[in-house]
Amino acid sequence: MPGSDNRSLLASIHDVGPGFEREVDQLAGLLTNTLGCSSFAMLVVPDHWGRHPIRSGTPFASRLRSWSESGVEMFVHGWYHKDTVEHRGLPGLKARYMTAREGEFLGLSCCEAARRMEAGRALVEDIIGRKASGFIAPAWLYGPGAMEALRDSAFDVAEDHMKVWIPRTGKVLARGPVITWASRSTARTASSLAFAALGRRMLHPMRTIRVAVHPGDVTRKSILSSIETTLRCFAGSRQARSYQSLLTTPGVE
Structure with missing residues (x-):
């Protein structure tokens, strides 16, 4: 097993935007207090569902810059987060069962x-005054067009459900399932709580653990409790780090 100095905990807050400012505040406080630092990522949606645009010069833009200056990584997380494409076959099953019409990049052309x-x-x-850490598609879903575009992009890091990789080269930086929670229904919440509990027992041998939280998580006390328990479980044996640190850490794959 790798030494604890080489093992990482990557935590992230998804769907960051002015429409979820209160929820993001709560989650940022939870992560900061539990990890003891601001070494986590925020996944920024420029205009969530076309209803909550982020504009330079606004109070929320100032908050993003302040979070970034405190050490929080900023990722681009789609544009709308909403999937408006009509899918067939396997993409249709993914769009229907893996997300509630939020896999924006599943059916886009390159x-x-x-x-x-x-x-x-x-x-x-422009808002944070520094380079974005990478790109993560909404719901971690990428269609062929998105993958082609990503390979030609300027992003250093990308992520899906099972890995983190360098888009330009395809090199995998970390493997293993991301631990996340679902609040859309009682059944989904129960299954996500069960998976988190299983992960806390089974994933310790992994070099890199990823934990992702969403604004909807704050609506369920059971999820918030599970998030805190999961973070404390892994933070005791590994360092909370940035995704960018994977680019300079040898042997992380």
């Missing part, structure tokens, strides 16, 4: 995926 990626990168970097 051209449209590249346009949204670049627009998101430009917006986030």
